[in-house]
Amino acid sequence: MSDRKSQLVMQLVPLIEDEMRVLQKSLDSASEAATHPEAKPENKYDTRGLEASYLAGAQRERLQELKSMLLLLQNMAMRDFAEDDKIGPTALVELEQDGRSSLYFILPLGAGFGLQWEGQPVLVVTPQAPLGQALMNKMVGDVVKVKAGGVIKEYDVVRVL
CATH class of the missing domain: 3.10.50.30 (Transcription elongation factor, GreA/GreB, C-terminal domain)
Structure with missing residues (x-):
């Protein structure tokens, strides 16, 4: 059973990898927007560059979370549960x-x-x-x-x- 559950977990790998690819493209765009010459503030109320920088930072954090998630999933041990076992992780x-x-x-x-x-x-x-x-x-x-x-x-x- 744990082998079959591992196969179930492995279905997550390409889904997470796809999300990581999309997020990386978005991060690249946000980083470019934050550092682009047009992002320089025109006045003290112009925050386009700052907002793009915050967005890039949040996307960088999410990308790191996804990488950690992928590593954990690839190394996680699956537990088989019997009918009289209490529900827990990997059930x-x-x-x-x-x-x-x-x-x-x-x-x-x-x-x-x-x-x-x-x-x-x-x-x-x-x-x-x-x-x-x-x-x-x-x-x-x-x-x-x-x-x-x-x-x-x-x-x-x-x-x-």
Whole structure:
């Protein structure tokens, strides 16, 4: 099972690499805008160059986060979960809500990325996200309640891998 979950994690690698490429292009543009001769302030209220510099700094930080994320994912050990284990990081969790089944992969990073597991969509959630927090230490058979948009949603924990 952990080999199959590692394959699931490896689906994230090209997604993160794509995001890194896009971000690098954006960073290059913001850096160029910050240092371009036209970015020199025309008066004390002209902050174009300063704003471009702040944007480049934020993009540089995000790029570093993505690089760290990629390194962590490539070296992370996958844990196999038994039916009576409590949910934790690297768990693949099947939830049911109103008769509809969905899969969630709990990872320390990579929230929001969509993957595929045996033909089914899987959403990556972190333990810090509301759903991830609610799932931590739950077991098969438990009911999880999550407040989203002012509405409380209930999920049945069907399976943990």
